[in-house]
Amino acid sequence: MWLHSAVLDNGLKVLVQDLPGQRTVTALLMFNRGAKDEEVSENGISHYVEHVAFNTSHHTGELKRLAQQLLTRGAQQNADTTKEFTTYYMTVMEEQLPAAIRMLGLLLQEFSALPQVVENERQVILRELSMHHHSAKRIFDLFAECLWGTYTLGLPVIGREETVRRITAEQLSAVVERDYTADNAVLVVLGKCDHRRVYDLADQAFSRWRPSGQRKGEYLVSQTPSILVHHEPGAQNALLCIGAPGVPHGHLSASALDLLNSILAAPGEGRLFRILREERGLVYQLTGLSTHYRHAGAFGMVTNCATRDVKTVIRLIVQEFDRVRRYGVTEEELESAKARLALERYLEAENVMSLAKRLASAALFGETYTVQDLNRQMQATSPQEVQSAASEYLKRRAVSVAGVGTMEEEEIAALI
């Protein structure tokens, strides 16, 4: 299965992989545009653009016809925005591929921020924001702010209520004009397809799209570890993320930290999972966080516990960080972690949408993704490298804590 790639005259990268035996095809358009590119005053605008672009009620002409055609043929379409990228994608039966590529081509080229649509989507996003603030996911936003402040990677993808209320149609149009350009995007097509035909279809759909000619997607990171608590008076439970700044994508210690994360947090086998849940009954869930962005990374343990147990949970997690720094990990622990991580990565690579996103983000970084390369690097990691990474990145002085609940920041400060 060859991965074919080409670059159109306007700078749009095109990646195509024929997956034999498939009847469906997935087409994905990813932009190097996300919360990392936003000003604080416009936080949430990338996500807002995604909403407006995908609102079919304002589509006219060919775009409307294509949208109806694809929907009546059962096409699955969606979009998502992350800290670094915005992605529009659809999965269709092979005969609908021309319509799918054509529609992806028109979505942003014919972007129109009609006042009625902008207002409608503002209400939708405010609802989404309200749901988000009541979900456990907010701890990830809080931890990002804890590590990077209210700046680029520290900004929440969904934005803040005050900024979402203020964003105007003119601002949306200006952002699309400036950053949603051919040379800041990649088209990935995976499934039942021929790469030469996809190149032709992409050329027809995207050739009118002008490049910006400017380098996009670079950003600065302000790494300022902190303690940050969102007070929730009367809460009987607390959400916590205890961790530290990690390493960026491609860093030599990235695999070591990924493996250490698994050694600590893996369900059933992770050290902290055993200590916090199986031995002490303090937590229900423990999730490891090991993220590598282009210019920064995050390492953490995410959990929830009763308010009365907050101090104990934080103390036990920090103690385990200390223990790994001092005594390292065993060969057996490391081999298990490698097996778990290899399985997770192969599962991801065997999911067409996940694979397409991996290929796209790597292409926007100027790299090529293969699960084999990723696992080869991981398999070569030694116990000494894991201990060394822990010593470097999980020092007491690097520990940061984000929490939601009734605890006070000073109480946490005294524990780390």
Place this chain on the structure above:
Amino acid sequence: MEHAEAASLDELSQPEQRILMALDRRAAAVMDMSAELDLSPAVLTMYLRRLQSANLVQVCEQRFLGNQVQKVYGLVPGSRVLIRAKGGVATKMLQFCSVLTNDVREHIDDKAPPGSFTAGMTIVRIPRAALPEVMERINQLVNALEVMEDKEHGESFTISVAIYPRIDSQDSGSEGRSEA
């Protein structure tokens, strides 16, 4: 920052005050101050965030190294804080300053009699629903105090009451809790 009694400030151990004193000497980045004050970067950043929201500290310079930005903190020019009380009261005094307008802050600073001024402070959180009742009771108290004013016998004291919404980092404006 003006402070009449540096020696008494030195005796205070609250991190906010040590940070203010360090920044009074020179502007500094978190990593520089962390070693000097023996506070972890996370704890230091936590206090700096509070001092920033109190408009006592600001980012006065940004240093760039590759894709990393390092913020250099300094005192807000002209910020004047008088801290004479010890222990928890002094910490609360800083929190208090964070909600006073500059006019009131200046007023306290200028008028405080040297050497003998102490401030008693209490910070309490109250739900929005209780606000009308609290306001009413404070008004009753203030009205009762007004009749005690004795302008002819020298030293008098001023009571300032500040009620303001507590805005947590993740809070939306409408969901912010009130703190008085």
